[in-house]
Amino acid sequence: MDMRLNPSILAADFANLERDLARISSADFAHVDIMDNHFVPNLTFGLGMVERLQQVSPIPLDVHLMIDDPDRWAPGYAEVGAASVTFHAEAATDAVALARRLRDMGARAGIALKPGTPVEPYLELLQEFDQVLVMTVEPGFGGQSFIAETLPKIELLRSAIRRSGHDIWLQVDGGINEETILAAAGAGADTFVAGSSVFGADHPADKIAALRAAAAS
Numbered sequence: 360m361d362m363r364l365n366p367s368i369l370a371a372d373f374a375n376l377e378r379d380l381a382r383i384s385s386a387d388f389a390h391v392d393i394m395d396n397h398f399v400p401n402l403t404f405g406l407g408m409v410e411r412l413q414q415v416s417p418i419p420l421d422v423h424l425m426i427d428d429p430d431r432w433a434p435g436y437a438e439v440g441a442a443s444v445t446f447h448a449e450a451a452t453d454a455v456a457l458a459r460r461l462r463d464m465g466a467r468a469g470i471a472l473k474p475g476t477p478v479e480p481y482l483e484l485l486q487e488f489d490q491v492l493v494m495t496v497e498p499g500f501g502g503q504s505f506i507a508e509t510l511p512k513i514e515l516l517r518s519a520i521r522r523s524g525h526d527i528w529l530q531v532d533g534g535i536n537e538e539t540i541l542a543a544a545g546a547g548a549d550t551f552v553a554g555s556s557v558f559g560a561d562h563p564a565d566k567i568a569a570l571r572a573a574a575a576s
């Protein structure tokens with residue numbers, strides 16, 4: 360099975376993002392966490408920043424919107440060229456209509472679920488999305504511990520994706536390191552976001568390689 364490793368620049372040096380993007384050029388996507396201080400109790404950056412990062416990044420951007428009213432704001436991220444735009448199921452008014460709009464604009468459409476959000480209502484709608492993100496920590500901050508109780512949800516999604524016959528990426532985000540990536544991959548995840556484990560390492564490129572190897576083992 361194909362896998363992807365997407366470092367989260369939430370753990371990068373915000374004063375040196377261009378340099379830090381260059382350090383993760385061996386990764387598949389740069390994961391960009393957009394937080395609005397409303398959907399989550401933290402604030403990061405917005406559209407202008409993503410537009411600029413897009414110009415200097417050696418790899419495509421995987422945008423994760425932790426914001427209220429994604430129906431209104433998400434299309435802007437597709438417009439500036441983000442490869443994928445993932446919004447939260449808990450925040451969207453019409454997730455299917457929004458996903459269709461993002462796809463029409465040429466982005467991969469993703470839907471994200473907080474750890475406590477049940478997956479069942481979305482299992483019949485999977486074909487509307489290119490990727491599903493299972494949060495393995497409460498969204499808002501990097502450096503938290505992986506919540507193992509999310510594993511059954513990943514397993515459920517993996518079987519539903521298999522049944523659907525579509526190549527929908529199954530992403531995990533939060534607390535991913537060389538140990539937890541094994542559990543997530545075992546449950547069926549194929550796309551891994553890692554913030555502090557990659558940027559906290561002396562050599563991010565070596566850590567990316569080590570995480571890939573662990574996921575494949």
Ligand code: DX5
Pocket residue numbers: 367368369370390392423496497498499500501502503532533534535552553554555556
């Ligand atoms: C958390 C963010 C994550 C975060 C992961 O709300 O969505 O992408 O950067 O950071 P780590 O890997 O440190 O848990």
Ligand code: ZN
Pocket residue numbers: 367390391392423532552
């Ligand atoms: Zn994220």
